[in-house]
Amino acid sequence: MKYESQSIAKLYFIAAIGLFVGQILFGVILGLQYVIGDFLFPEIPFNVARMVHTNLLIVWLLFGFMGAAYFLVPEESERELYAPWLAKLMFWIFLVAGALTILGYLLVPYATLAEITMNDLLPTMGREFLEQPTITKIGIVVVLLAFIFNIGMTILTGRKTVITLVLLTGLVGLAVFFLFSFYNPHNLVLDKYFWWFVVHLWVEGVWELIMASLLAYVLIKVTGVDREVIEKWLYIIIAMALISGIIGTGHHFFWIGAPDYWQWLGSVFSALEPIPFFMMTLFAFNVVNKRRRDHPNKAATLWALGTAVMAFLGAGVWGFLHTLAPVNFYTHGTQITAAHGHMAFYGAYVMVVLTIISYSMPIMRGREAANARAQVVEMWSFWLMTVSMVFITLFLTGAGILQVYLQRYSEDPMSFMATQEKVEIFYWMREGAGLIFLIGLILYIISFFVKGEDVKMLGSSVSIEETS
Amino acid sequence: MRETFTKGMARNIYYGGSVFFFLVFIGLTVDTVQTLPKTDNRENLTEEVVAGKRLWEHNNCIGCHTLLGEGAYFAPELGNVYTRFGESTEAIKGFIKSRPVDGIPGRRSMPQFNFTDQELEEIAQFLKYADGIKVARDWPPNIQG
Missing domain, CATH: 1.10.760.10 (Cytochrome c-like domain)
Incomplete structure (x- = not known):
């Protein structure tokens, strides 16, 4: 670790992993509620568990992104963090606000939470993924602004690299588009239209900038490939992400009362959205094949390759599967959407955060890489989580295809609830895969505590330090 | 990637492409908001x-x-x-x-x-x-x- 203040990332990563565990526990509860409908009812109804599951995901990914920025920005900028104390303060504010919000979901009925947080003053609650009380949303904005100020000042007063500038653009975009969560018009169509300015322009827009820059950073470190080459890839990947993804927002406007031209625009541009993810896969394998050093952290390299492949499969392939308007007419709002959502979030964002954690945690703990045994355990957790996520996705896809046929496509369509019973076997299988995922996650945490001898880089580690 | 395709070109595609499509998106949004009264049951x-x-x-x-x-x-x-x-x-x-x-x-x-x-x-x-x-x-x- 070159700069003292990089170690702040450790706090953020520990919190991220802790919340990740919570997210998966609630995922397992939700999976069971799909087959045992009254499980934990009425104490924790499905909607509450789902809110905890999705909100924890968003919050821990934000912790992960922030930790990643605090780790890589000082090193890239060749200076200490602008205000380490601010980063620590914001960590505690964000953690306490996040924990209180989740406790609020679990301990009081949602309507009561809306009342005690005075949602009527500025109503923003009760919309998917934006369920947080308005006061929490304001807290998120404050934390994001302080974070961007801190990171921005570090970048702008230090060495500027393409990686930090792309990361900063992504983070500013994240903060700017979140502001649309405060706009909640009475008109349902307008509400839905601008809700996507947060949701789509985050995950299919600016978050891709964050992902690509984190991936590029780790690849520079573990492969030693020339920065010029990596930066060129980075530019072209994010160019394609935004060129396809901005108008690609239109694939959410097919059935909400928006004008018909979105059917064409949304279909055509979102059909291009797999391209940047495919390029990320090419990029990752390309630079790993051309590596100029054998970094002792094999696990980090595995995560980096894994995130590129899984993001392409989950976001690219499973996204394309149902993005064309004539197909989406049948699949919109079915288990197909759920299948895509799971693998896309895992492949693109969960895995990229785990990549940077895998690379940076050993360094923050005073060694170049975790010991060989710990890395083996970590790689086992990689395969267990990744393969079980593939199966979760396949089972949900199976459920989705059958649901589409029975409920929407056949001559004699069945009701929603009757269809759900028919596809139950897939939900049981998904729950099984979910439990394997949980085992993988437990193994992941264990990997941080496995003892063994340190692994050193082969030959001299100094001679091939990056050249730019 | 080949040397004929430089980092500068990649950067220009990124800036040019994203600014252009973002402006198009804003234009389409303005049009959508103006067209909505026909469909949104207001x-x-x-x-x-x-x-x-x-x-x-x-x-x-x-x-x-x-x-x-x-x-x-x-x-x-x-x-x-x-x-x-x-x-x-x-x-x-x-x-x-x-x-x-x-x-x-x-x-x-x-x-x-x-x-x-x-x-x-x-x-x-x-x-x-x-x-x-x-x-x-x-x-x-x-x-x-």
């Missing part, structure tokens, strides 16, 4: 409907149901529930009112929200309004949602 956006939407939000209905296909996939689509329930707000109100407090053994069940008669009317009117939004190809594909 003429029926009464005070009751507005109150119903707030109730919809305050009880996190989207946490189980979809509305025009968006939300959770645990419970039926409600964008066409007014049609599915025989164009009867009374039927919708009756269903919501009749949910057992402790659920149904082994099965999914909507919670009992203990709405007042006024609130029931508001939520039913909101669902009726949502059903009145003119959606492309009259989605969903059939009455089952």
Whole structure:
């Protein structure tokens, strides 16, 4: 670790992993509620568990992104963090606000939470993924602004690299588009239209900038490939992400009362959205094949390759599967959407955060890489989580295809609830895969505590330090 | 990548492409917002409907149901529930009112929200309004949602 203040990332990563565990526990509860409908009812109804599951995901990914920025920005900028104390303060504010919000979901009925947080003053609650009380949303904005100020000042007063500038653009975009969560018009169509300015322009827009820059950073470190080459890839990947993804927002406007031209625009541009993810896969394998050093952290390299492949499969392939308007007419709002959502979030964002954690945690703990045994355990957790996520996705896809046929496509369509019973076997299988995922996650945490001898880089580690 | 394709070119594609398509997106958004009055059923956006939407939000209905296909996939689509329930707000109100407090053994069940008669009317009117939004190809594909 070159700069003292990089170690702040450790706090953020520990919190991220802790919340990740919570997210998966609630995922397992939700999976069971799909087959045992009254499980934990009425104490924790499905909607509450789902809110905890999705909100924890968003919050821990934000912790992960922030930790990643605090780790890589000082090193890239060749200076200490602008205000380490601010980063620590914001960590505690964000953690306490996040924990209180989740406790609020679990301990009081949602309507009561809306009342005690005075949602009527500025109503923003009760919309998917934006369920947080308005006061929490304001807290998120404050934390994001302080974070961007801190990171921005570090970048702008230090060495500027393409990686930090792309990361900063992504983070500013994240903060700017979140502001649309405060706009909640009475008109349902307008509400839905601008809700996507947060949701789509985050995950299919600016978050891709964050992902690509984190991936590029780790690849520079573990492969030693020339920065010029990596930066060129980075530019072209994010160019394609935004060129396809901005108008690609239109694939959410097919059935909400928006004008018909979105059917064409949304279909055509979102059909291009797999391209940047495919390029990320090419990029990752390309630079790993051309590596100029054998970094002792094999696990980090595995995560980096894994995130590129899984993001392409989950976001690219499973996204394309149902993005064309004539197909989406049948699949919109079915288990197909759920299948895509799971693998896309895992492949693109969960895995990229785990990549940077895998690379940076050993360094923050005073060694170049975790010991060989710990890395083996970590790689086992990689395969267990990744393969079980593939199966979760396949089972949900199976459920989705059958649901589409029975409920929407056949001559004699069945009701929603009757269809759900028919596809139950897939939900049981998904729950099984979910439990394997949980085992993988437990193994992941264990990997941080496995003892063994340190692994050193082969030959001299100094001679091939990056050249730019 | 070949040397003929330089980092500078890649950077220009990024800046040029994203600024251009972002401006196009803003233009399309302006046009969409101006065109919406033809489809978004705003003429029926009464005070009751507005109150119903707030109730919809305050009880996190989207946490189980979809509305025009968006939300959770645990419970039926409600964008066409007014049609599915025989164009009867009374039927919708009756269903919501009749949910057992402790659920149904082994099965999914909507919670009992203990709405007042006024609130029931508001939520039913909101669902009726949502059903009145003119959606492309009259989605969903059939009455089952």
